[in-house]
Amino acid sequence: MEHQTAIEFTAVLADDELSVLEGVKTAIDWKSLGIRIAALASNGHDALDAIIKHKPDLAIIDIRMPDLTGIDVIQRSRNAGIRTDFIILSGYDDFSYARDAMRYGAKAYLLKPLNGSELNDEICRIFLERTSQNRGTTRRLYQDQFNLNFFNNLIDGKILEAAIISRMLCDTNLPLSDSSCYVCVFMFEESLPGAGTSFSPEPVIEQLNQEFSDEKHIFWKHDPKQLVGIFNTSSLIPFHTALRCLDTLKNSRLPLPLIGVGDTVSGLMECSYSYNRALTAMTYQLYDSSSHIFTYEVICSTPPRTRLSDIDCLPLFQYIVKKDTDGIKTYCNQFIDSLLYVPMPPPNYVYSFCYALFHQIQQEFAEFSHGEISEIATARDLYHFKQLSQIRQWLCSSFCQLSEFIDAVYGYATPKYAHVQETASRTDDPIIRQAKEFIRSQIINHIKIEDIAREVHLSPSYFAIYFKNKTNVNLRDYLLTEKMEYARRVLMNPGASISDVAYDVGYGDYRSFSRAFKNVHGITPSDFQAKYRS
Template sequence: MSENNLLFTAIIVDDEPSLLNGLKDSINWAQFHIDVIALASNGKDALKLIIENEPDIAIIDIRMPQMSGLEVIQAAKDAQMTTDFIILSGYDDFSYAKSAIRLGAKAYLLKPLNTDEFYNELFRICSKRIRSREADGSKGKLVYSESQNITFLRNIIDGKVLESGSIHQILLASGLKLADSFCYVLALSYESDLPQSKLDKTIYELNSHFRFERQKFWKYDDHKIIAIFNTSNTTPLQSAMKCLNLITEKDLPMPRIGVGDTVSGLSECSYSYNRALMALTYELYDRDCRIFTYEIICTVPPKITLSDIDYLPLVQAIVKKDLDGIESYCDQFVEKLLYVPMPPPNYVFSLCYAFFHLVENELSSFTKRELPRTADANELYQFRQLSLIRQWMVKSFTELSNYIDSVYGYSKILPAVFSRDDVVENTDDKIIKTAICYISQNIHQQLKVQDIAKQVHLSPSYFAIYFKNKTNVNFRTYLLWKKMEYARLRLMDPDSAINDIAYELGYGDSRSFSRAFKNINGISPSAFQEREGNKAKR
């Protein structure tokens, strides 16, 4: 590029020689029509160069010998210099950034340098100076390269909000057909990484097909293509359908397409993009569907939390190697997650993940040691079908059950878990006495560890540890034992309804209660009630 095409001048100031020379040599200054006219390694020399040359731009460090970067900016301002300053510093200190902006610095960037951010700031400064020159009748125009266009679009959907004036200037220089007006995002997602040739072919065909629309398709990563469309007579759903039709016609790899909300401008595209990605997660419920619009996203708050789940029947099934019981429990667990036909997939994933670790921790407390990892709960997030999540849970809990059975055996794990022999209830410890008294008086309520811990002014986690140390029994096991004791007393009355007892003890349904009762007492509640009733008749 000839000197006549270099519209701006710049100086670089840093006390690190490697960074100083590296910045000069590694940045493509010519594409911004910038001529780097000088380098300086201290603040005093920098100020001299600024006053003598009046550069358009100065890239300057904060801490330097003789004068700091902030002192240089202040001195240049006092000398009525119009230089635009970009601070490049290794200090992530808000006070520095605040002072720099107050003095008029255009940007505060951290080392190591993010080239995309640096290019954006250069373009913003140069665009503003071009507008100023145009107002004075001067000529000059910046041209954005395709790589800069992609960086600009990525910044838009990643939520790096730009000023509307900057967006307008970049659009003028970029050659993009987009307008800063109502728009929406399409996210084309592939199950695996695509070869670069396939991605390029797909993007070329899509951009060509929609050439009369205000739009842009580009590669986001190896398994995702993103598009921004300005609104037109074609609806977002119709645009997505046209994409699939074209891809089918050209025999290209078939994606799933997420359709985001329509937003009022490009600066809000990150919302539309994230909604498109969220819509895509709903393939969990329909693998045959290829298009997922934002309308599918569930807005009903979840009704079940981790603390609402009675996991002890599953723990008992694992310990006793009751494989049918494990499978039945997992079926019921997944069914409970569906409080609506399609709850938020992130809710399903996160609750399954937390539940798996909860059961692992409970089994560790039984064995009194940390169990080896038989399954990795992170594997859950790779599944795209609800049935596969259920299969993974059954498989993982079965493997855990097989391990416990082969290494410990049921009798070794629970030698007296449901027996009073090892339970220390007669204690002078005030905390334990208060807790046991509260449990006895409120056992017919839906008790949780948080309720008892609150009575003794301890955190739930610390209380559980304290209780175990003082009574020789796990708190949840003790609570279950007391619940079954209460249930036996209630069942002595032939008029007591099993459903009512189950509800009083905090079980969601009578089946869960019946399994727990039979595991502890070796007999179902109905059989126990019938047996005791027959005794009374005799």
Template sequence: MFNVLIVDDEPAIREGLTTIIDWNSHGYRVIDTASNGREAIMKITQHRPDLTIIDMRMPGMTGLEVIEQVRKENSRAHFLILSGYADFDYAKKAIGYGVDAYLLKPVDEDEMIEELQRISMALTKERELKLRNAEEDHFFREHMVESFLFNENEKGNTDNINHLGLCWSSYQVVLVEVHGQLDGDSLYLNALKQKMTSYFDELDRGIVFSAGPHIGVLLKGVVNEVGVAEALFKELSAITEEWHWTLYAAAGNSVTNLLDIGVSYASAAELLHHRFLFEKKRLMISDDKQGMMHKYNNTKIVTQADEVELSDKLYYAVDIRSNDAVRRVLEEMEQQIVSFGNTEQVMKSSYAQIFSMAINKLSNSNSDIYPVLQEYSSFISDVYRQNTLTELRRMTFEYYNNLIDRLGGISKDTVVKQVIDFIQRNSNENLKLELLAEVFNYNSAYLGKLFKNYTGEYFNAFLDKVRIEKAKELLSQGLKIHQVASRVGYANVDYFHSKFKKYEGISPSSYRDIEKNSSHTSE
């Protein structure tokens, strides 16, 4: 469809030309009209029509004068002249200005349609040639950008920089990464690249190129402020909207020499590498790196012992059905695991390991909840699918909140009753008052006093008595001493022996023998 501007000082002519021709059927549409020469120049500049149909004689400024002035700025503009006079001199001048047709008023409809069809063929060929030239120019420009970025041997070939319009005041590489159902599908990635190419070519704002798993844009302008970064991100998001992909993008440092765009590319790639820690929905800029380094300056390496302790806390928090406790443990996990110095994969692996251990403990402690846990079997896999820390945090909170709801929700008992109940269920674990106090969000000394006032026993003594009672049950079943010690939570057999004798007055083996003889006697 070609755009047409109609220029005539007579309203009846303007209206008649707009309605008498079925413009759409001939591949045209009338986008505006003008009533004089100066208005025509303004609207030609505004609309840049494919064809201007213009009256020869108008007050103030003739049609030829309009054409002469427009030709200074746009030598390829197309004009069809209307004239009320069969004036050879005017026609000769019009031909000299390269007009496409010269028709006499009153306009004959068939003659007008014939000229429009002829002009349409010329416009079509011109558009096809322009498109081919644009595609060829973009191909060479893209090839040159990629050669400067990835092929050191090509950097000496700078002859075409001027010819291809690459002499800019600054250069900045933006890298775009997309995630969605079609991750890694080169067909759709190429479709996105073509769409981005059309967008940036039409606005003459940069060159789109391939950059491995990413799509690159070499920008003319500089993106170094939050407002500009937000605006460009909205533009990129609009381009990808039809595919419903999640978009991430980073801008490298700007450079003033085309030969240095590798520096901009490297800084953009390094910034995008830390996408996992970026929590804003916009294009990443260089200042964001310092912000992330400051926020996640944790240099501590999470050891296996740390992972075990964190998994214990998480298990305890779920076991007492406390969403608040879970939230505190997850926040502590983030403080310990998340670091600007670690890779995304390392951080996710730590999360997955802790979650796996906590879920295994839950499953082993109570067989009744195993069917509930089975419904969340994909949870660990989902950890690796999250593209940012924000997404991982949200997904994890939602998972554990739902899990606690399925397991029965938050306990309504007092905190001491919860601790006692917890000890009864987990006496075989390496329980410590300090750890439980942290899970329940209490000062350990204060919790110890509450516990002593409620039970009449110190925490460790109460734990020992619970373990000894469980040990007596196992000894009555004829288990060996070391098996019983391990099952009730004593890693050292001698220590178990001394504790048992302290509370029962006899050794574990003697108790087992007595129980054995007692059972025989009763028989």
């Protein structure tokens, strides 16, 4: 269904709303249709001038524009003997506008907001008419594009009338009938064994069409990594169809896809169900990375008994705080095992529970770490993995890294404040030295970990761990002692305001500041100031 052609046609686009004009320009892959945009216009006069100058094959214009309406532009173009085909756009659902536009020769009338698929269909239909006497590549291009839109809409469930399917089959010579059928989905990914580094649909479709020339079927490219095939039922069972596809591509040394086979349905109107079942079947590669074919029979129909609210993340939270790596790994493995209530539960169920666990832990720590931990990993990363073993490893690795980060920043697994500055001063690492200088220079600017990390050109999590490894002091304790040392020096002035000093080092209330000062210096700020004054 794919052909390349040189630029053979031109188009003018006109709309007084720049956002709509840009939308029309970007909604269509003009080059692939062999169409060059000759001009853009934002009012009726400019549109008419462009049409008279370029005499385009197609003009897409708004029905209501300043100075001249779209209908005026069509009328004056016809009076000038120009045979441009027009598509009218309008925000007004009024039959009188459509009637006037059609009377003056408009080929289509589309309502805003613009539907790109509908516009593409109308463009292809217009150029199919223009190339009706052409039996070469150009006409095949528009016919294939028209067919492509039809079948994409079919599997997306957007075709709601059987008459549309009947008319399509009647007007084309497609080797397909509106009878019992099933959908095969071919997913080409670089990570699949034998898939190669790139995927070009033309040779794959050509080879498969040759192989199944005796079967009623259709293949087309649905998106950059996916081909779809519809087969009418025959003596060949669906699994053997998929196996034959795989063997054909392997023998031709073409990329090998992951193949999903959907349920057999009674007619083309039900292809969207078969298509979605094929997509669901392919997700079961989570449990079998060696297979290339997954049929709808693999889909689990036994509902789980566990709910998201049943997740108890408290033990994991405690393991992370205590920097208990073995506890973290044991918890994660037991958690994954608990999800396998059948050997292969629905993959979406597994993803959902793992997502919920990670999100809960992330929320627990984010409440007091200002969100820096999201730099380590996010719950969305989970969906990059296609195998259960990868999810296990990711959970364990992410939580262990989070534990190391929490310890590096907050030091819950080590004693606090004991000889912090003395210990930290022993390293002469240039990055640590630069960080310390920055901290001291910015101590009253309410700096955060990400500010310091940015200064030394490292990520927040990596810098926190780096600091801990180099100094044997967690970063939060070091920041606290630096703040309290600054406060101590200022409070040596009997006239200094304790509340002002507290605010300078990032404390909004006296009680919190007093507690922090005492933890570091062993005395409250007010007692310290009184003692120093005396």
